[in-house]
Amino acid sequence: MDFSLSEEQQLLKDSVQRFVREEYELEARRKLVASDIGYSEEHWAKMAELGWLALSLPEEYGGIGGGPVDTMVLMEELGRGLVVEPYLTSVVIGGGFLMAAGSKEQKTELLPKLAAGELKLAFAYAERQSRFDLNDVECTAEVSAEGGGDSYKISGHKGVVFHAASADKIIVSARTSGGSRDADGITLFLIDNNADGLSRRDYPTVDGLRASELEMDGVAGAPLGQVGGGAALMDTVVGQAIAAICAEAVGCMDVLQETTNEYLKTRVQFGVPLSKFQVLQHRMVDMFMECEQARSMTYMVNLKVDEADKVEREKAISAAKVQIGNSGRYVGQQSVQLHGGMGMTDELHVGHYFKRLTMIDTMFGNKDHHLKRYADL
């Protein structure tokens, strides 16, 4: 057993930390969040240049061939910086789907562009009625008359599609057969963001990202992976995404824990630093223990996310998501509380981390969802 980082991983960590230090001061982030597109193309180009976009992609398609632990190291530091560029949706999720199920042509065409920062991807899965069930899909896809069997027309609604506006292509789950909550009969499709029949309503999210509602009316899509085999594919890739956002959350939590600790040591009330009050010392220790537990489960899930045994893998994923939800809620809420009124201000970075942690809890299923999933496995 070994939980230490390799030399390459340590270099990667240092390099992301430098990027965050130079580019992600709170004021700079605020400007990015308020800008038209909500992120920076320059940052994206830099992330490509530094090899981060290629990190998890296979070498034969222009990638570096890294594994989940490499992605974890990167995501944790992106979390510490509250980075808003669409790395998770494009590379972890989009790249994950292409690697897991793309045809030779799709991989050859798209993966090198993804690695080079010339392609962005988004993943449209949630529907109004679906809540956290990836297999609750009412969007439909029918074989297109003019496509000769390999082209489909997709119709329906997808909600809260992160970074859809900036994506060149969107991966959409749609039903090619079966009833609305059947695992069988879901197919994933690649659609162009500017395709006929697609309309988007874009908006900012409470944690400073961008998302969209999609309306599709006969949008042309090419299958990604086996027709009807989308459910298993989503399990795999969403599992990888969960492992990655656990790391992002750990980065957020550590910043909050460190900042709050520092604040308690410097804020004087009743003639002494707040850190001298036992009730606050214990609260701080509880926050620290939550961070340690979250980190442990994040390492665990990233070491098991490629595990061949499905039950073992899925249990690890749901267990980690539950712990991250618990820890993120406690650390976020207490950081605000211990900062008092200052914790409530938009001016301080504490609230921004708290909001991101809150939304990570919802993403791909909250605690209740994953407890049920764990129990059912």
Added chain:
Amino acid sequence: MDMNFHPEDLAFRDEVRKFIGKNLPNDLREKVRRGLHLGKEDFEFWQKKLNDRGWFAPHWPIELGGVEWSSTQHYLFQNEQVEANCPSVMPFGVRMVAPVIFTYGTDEQKQRFLPPILDSSVWWCQGYSEPGSGSDLASLQTKAVRDGDHYVINGTKTWTTLAQHADWIFCLVRTSSDGKPQEGISFLLIDMKSPGIEVTPIITIDGSHEVNSVFFTDVRVPLENLIGEENKGWTYAKFLLLFERSNSLTGGLKQQLHRLKTVAAAELSGGAALRDDPAFAARVADYEVQLRTYDALELRTLGKTEPGAEASYLKILGTDLQQLATELTLQAVSYYGNPSIRDALVYGYNEPSIGPEYAAPAAPQYFNYRKTAIYAGSNEIQRNILSKAVLGM
């Protein structure tokens, strides 16, 4: 023992209901029900309606415009309004500074300041906290120095709720540095139009503008605006804090529960209503049981004439429940807690909502309600008060 309302209490409740039914316009009720932003004019409208009926300041002495109600009637009156989606009453004038004025003020001060509070023509805000004085309020540093028949004020107040709308501010200021910090504080009434006052907004994590910083630079305040005696302000401030903490929260909590249940009935999970999902149903039931407990606890305190230590535990338990309700509501709306469109919280927003209409306020309310465990004496401070005052530790 008897936990039932008397027939005359129930008759009173019906009278309140009838009054609300007749006087609360639908659009205002809708704004409150949906958790949308209320403007100054919304609060003013309802306060004036209450005042027309003689019900705006029921806890005041009768000769000044109060009503002789039992504590049960006060409880019913407050909670009926909340449950019927009436705008809340802005407490800074009528519930906070007014009791200090009619208890410790001169006849002149009563005549000057109380009538404009009653008819809502003058708005007040509260100048207590300072950047360096939060939980340790008595360490406050805003100075008032005598200069002829005026005090000259210098310093900064912060977290001043709705200072942007206020005509007057009641302030705790330091008039002496001798002795214990509590012994050098005075209670001053200050006209917000005085030269040297600057108000700057503080935007909170939910994106709203409720609180402000108020800066005082050589602000001249007539000596006659001092309440009671110089250096006795701490006594008046503590008296006021008891009023601030003694608002009944039950009605608001019931309204939050109602909203949560509406959302849980409309949201779907696995093809059925979310309220039928066993895990979520258990959470809602648990919340409801805690709310019943809170209600029973609050009813038990009704017999007491003066708000005392129970104000502290009601504040802790009540704000915990307020926060929990917003947390459950945010969980219920799942992905639609994400979209953040400020205008969607303004009545008359004409675009179709993103996702269900009830989802838009869920995240802002969750974030905003973190303040309740911090303001009016943080819940940690309330525990200190209880351990000292009740448990004698």
